[in-house]
Amino acid sequence: QQQVRQSPQSLTVWEGETTILNCSYEDSTFDYFPWYRQFPGKSPALLIAISLVSNKKEDGRFTIFFNKREKKLSLHITDSQPGDSATYFCADTGGLSGKLTFGEGTQVTVIS
Amino acid sequence: AQTIHQWPVAEIKAVGSPLSLGCTIKGKSSPNLYWYWQATGGTLQQLFYSITVGQVESVVQLNLSASRPKDDQFILSTEKLLLSHSGFYLCAWSPGQGRVFFGKGTRLTVV
Structure with missing residues (x-):
């Protein structure tokens, strides 16, 4: 089964700092890597995604960096805010069926 | 716009009792539908x-079953709940x- 690994398991940052989340995968059967954000007690929501043809995807304070050779991605959250406190999941798509394999998630806490 | 509605919002059920969770989607014909499960944390x-x-199609066996009786409806069920x-x-x-x-989502507590 496809493995998606995330690190760290949890981290705490100060408001205004850059949060860096890591994700690695084995072999992707598709070419699209989404990140989801889940607030406590809520369902996950798509945050940002990158395709294999790109090395970087930016959306406001959120940026994905993609190292295809090493099969690693990182999500950077600049100017982190307390409202960014959530669990972040990266996922690997599994083809046309829409199967998603999620990582274990990284719980982020931003303190002011 | 597409909307997805799940019911119930929460359930507390006894071990060994049956379960049925429902989901409907509006605004999208012939959607691909999925059931996910998340343990606390x-x-x-x-x-x-x-x-x-x-x-x-079943992805993982958890003594659960699913059915799609209508284009916009997806049901998750079991005849006998486990603590897990x-x-x-x-x-x-x-x-x-x-x-x-x-x-x-539906938050299920089996006691």
Whole structure:
């Protein structure tokens, strides 16, 4: 089964700092890597995604960096805010069926 | 716009009792539908997916079953609950390319 690994398991940052989340995968059967954000007690929501043809995807304070050779991605959250406190999941798509394999998630806490 | 509705919002059930969770999606014909399960503090595990009425594929065995009786409806059920079934159940749909949109979920506590 496809493995998606995330690190760290949890981290705490100060408001205004850059949060860096890591994700690695084995072999992707598709070419699209989404990140989801889940607030406590809520369902996950798509945050940002990158395709294999790109090395970087930016959306406001959120940026994905993609190292295809090493099969690693990182999500950077600049100017982190307390409202960014959530669990972040990266996922690997599994083809046309829409199967998603999620990582274990990284719980982020931003303190002011 | 597409909307996805799950019911019930929460359930407390006894071990050995039956369970039925429902999901409907409006605003999208023939959607790909999914059931996910999340243990408290855990990752998201896909349980079932369905690309058309009457057709359901199982991804992982958890002594649960799923059915798609209508184009816009997806049902998750079991005849006998286990303690390990406790968690957060999420129905979702996908327009493709790894984009998945989740319902608000059902929180199940088995006692």
